[in-house]
Amino acid sequence: SNGDRVVTLLDYGAGNVRSVRNAIRFLGFDIKDVQKPEDILNASRLIFPGVGAFAAAIDVLNQNGMAEALCTYIERDRPFLGICLGLQLLFESSEENGPVKGLGLIPGTVGRFDSSNGFRVPHIGWNSVQVSKDAGILDDIGDRHVYFVHSYRAIPSEANKEWISSTCNYGVDFIASISKGNIHAVQFHPEKSGDVGLSVLRRFLGMPKSNSTKLAQGKASKLAKRVIACLDVRTNDKGDLVVTKGDQYDVREHTKEKEVRNLGKPVELAGQYYKDGADEVTFLNITGFRDFPLGDLPMLKVLRYTSENVFVPLTVGGGIRDFTDGNGRYYSSLEVASEYFRSGADKVSIGSDAVYAAEAYIRTGVKTGKSSLEQISRVYGNQAVVVSIDPRRVYLKNPDDVEFKAVKVKRPGPHGEGYAWYQCTVNGGREGRPIGAYELAKSVEQLGAGEILLNCIDCDGQGQGFDIDLIKLISDAVTIPVIASSGAGTVEHFSEVFQNTSASAALAAGIFHRKEVPILSVKEHLSKEGIEVRM
Numbered sequence: 209s210n211g212d213r214v215v216t217l218l219d220y221g222a223g224n225v226r227s228v229r230n231a232i233r234f235l236g237f238d239i240k241d242v243q244k245p246e247d248i249l250n251a252s253r254l255i256f257p258g259v260g261a262f263a264a265a266i267d268v269l270n271q272n273g274m275a276e277a278l279c280t281y282i283e284r285d286r287p288f289l290g291i292c293l294g295l296q297l298l299f300e301s302s303e304e305n306g307p308v309k310g311l312g313l314i315p316g317t318v319g320r321f322d323s324s325n326g327f328r329v330p331h332i333g334w335n336s337v338q339v340s341k342d343a344g345i346l347d348d349i350g351d352r353h354v355y356f357v358h359s360y361r362a363i364p365s366e367a368n369k370e371w372i373s374s375t376c377n378y379g380v381d382f383i384a385s386i387s388k389g390n391i392h393a394v395q396f397h398p399e400k401s402g403d404v405g406l407s408v409l410r411r412f413l414g415m416p417k418s419n420s421t422k423l424a425q426g427k428a429s430k431l432a433k434r435v436i437a438c439l440d441v442r443t444n445d446k447g448d449l450v451v452t453k454g455d456q457y458d459v460r461e462h463t464k465e466k467e468v469r470n471l472g473k474p475v476e477l478a479g480q481y482y483k484d485g486a487d488e489v490t491f492l493n494i495t496g497f498r499d500f501p502l503g504d505l506p507m508l509k510v511l512r513y514t515s516e517n518v519f520v521p522l523t524v525g526g527g528i529r530d531f532t533d534g535n536g537r538y539y540s541s542l543e544v545a546s547e548y549f550r551s552g553a554d555k556v557s558i559g560s561d562a563v564y565a566a567e568a569y570i571r572t573g574v575k576t577g578k579s580s581l582e583q584i585s586r587v588y589g590n591q592a593v594v595v596s597i598d599p600r601r602v603y604l605k606n607p608d609d610v611e612f613k614a615v616k617v618k619r620p621g622p623h624g625e626g627y628a629w630y631q632c633t634v635n636g637g638r639e640g641r642p643i644g645a646y647e648l649a650k651s652v653e654q655l656g657a658g659e660i661l662l663n664c665i666d667c668d669g670q671g672q673g674f675d676i677d678l679i680k681l682i683s684d685a686v687t688i689p690v691i692a693s694s695g696a697g698t699v700e701h702f703s704e705v706f707q708n709t710s711a712s713a714a715l716a717a718g719i720f721h722r723k724e725v726p727i728l729s730v731k732e733h734l735s736k737e738g739i740e741v742r743m
């Protein structure tokens with residue numbers, strides 16, 4: 209009957225669960241949203257994708273009687289799947305802005321990862337898990353990677369060991385999933401873990417199983433280095449939204465007409481890169497600084513369509529700032545970001561506006577809480593906020609010639625300069641600002657950025673390799689993950705950046721769009737070099 213293909217979803221409205229919805233629909237199920245506590249008690253299967261902050265979530269659940277219904281449902285051993293915060297909330301308490309009391313169904317406290325031992329927080333990316341219990345839903349995982357994004361974790365103990373079905377290691381062993389009877393919860397995101405994640409959901413939904421690979425064979429878990437495909441998107445002169453790609457940020461052809469370079473359609477390309485094994489897909493609305501994105505509805509459509517079929521994380525950037533339109537209607541940057549999230553983005557990326565926020569923070573030493581960066585990370589969590597840095601190299605004879613952090617460069621400048629500082633720019637590289645990439649990175653980390661997308665205008669589109677000096681400088685300066693970007697031309701450039709810097713991910717555009725280097729070749733090369741990747 210139809211009832212067999214319905215999933216009840218507990219979405220308490222604290223954030224974006226669009227990707228969970230998309231994955232459920234992709235598997236052929238309908239969704240019934242929980243409106244009142246009875247809907248939980250009457251569910252034939254319930255998915256609880258926790259998002260946002262622990263305290264906010266528990267408050268909402270307590271206010272409307274959902275917490276009690278949820279506990280009853282779980283105590284009755286009814287089919288349940290919690291995701292991410294949906295796992296953490298089952299524990300007794302969390303240290304996130306706390307201690308804050310949880311539902312108390314599983315013994316233990318949820319604490320924060322410690323970034324002091326070289327493990328960057330948030331734990332973002334693809335990691336493998338050690339399955340310790342035959343839990344059914346994990347049967348297809350084996351040693352394949354699944355996608356995590358979180359700063360807090362529950363630790364295995366004598367008291368909770370009967371619940372644990374898998375663990376993961378990230379500086380410490382933490383609980384990757386729990387299973388007991390019909391109750392399951394996973395710290396990772398099955399809806400963002402590609403095929404292997406879909407198979408976890410498929411098994412929870414009781415669908416026909418593929419050949420089981422069963423328990424993973426004792427391979428230590430290790431966070432994989434991510435390979436990200438980036439789509440710079442803008443409308444061309446005919447008004448079509450196209451994927452374009454610049455040379456040092458100049459995206460026009462060198463012809464008389466100077467048309468915008470057209471490398472394909474955004475939704476199609478994103479779908480292709482997902483199939484090719486991209487670990488993430490990033491869209492940059494590169495004219496967002498002048499065209500307001502909520503007026504630019506095609507980009508929201510691109511996100512909606514892409515997220516229906518692409519089950520890895522999606523980031524979108526461009527135009528995240530406060531804006532007043534021609535009719536005097538004011539939009540906050542938070543509204544812009546919320547619209548991106550609602551349309552299917554998992555993370556948003558802020559460029560120009562983060563530069564202004566960092567400049568103000570350095571000047572005053574005060575966190576106003578009002579910048580787009582601070583507001584969005586407060587509401588959606590810092591793991592959902594990327595800061596895109598667009599620096600340009602400025603050579604120096606003497607590192608003391610500027611007030612900004614300068615580095616000794618491997619290759620001297622045009623006049624034999626041995627040093628450089630990296631000047632931040634805004635508006636798509638058009639305007640240089642009085643702040644360096646190093647100072648910006650440090651500031652935005654404090655203001656709530658969860659990740660840095662580190663471009664380099666000099667290297668962009670050149671295919672000569674990443675700017676190792678810059679990437680080393682920045683990845684050593686912060687404890688959040690850094691995505692190396694700009695300049696990839698060969699597979700060796702990817703191993704070079706991972707062997708010489710502590711970047712967590714490498715992003716490329718041109719070589720993928722022009723089909724010069726397939727994503728699979730990059731992964732195979734990295735794997736051959738002994739670098740952990742998701743295959």
Ligand code: 1PR
Binds near residue numbers: 492557597
């Ligand atoms: O300032 O918040 O509106 O955000 C604008 C965003 O658009 C920023 O993230 C900025 O990096 C991006 N952007 C603006 N102008 C351009 C341009 O190219 N004219 N694209 C642009 C930046 C850089 C990379 C690129 C890599 C890899 N693109 O993301 O994809 O350099 O390229 P490669 O592998 O071909 O070398 P805001």
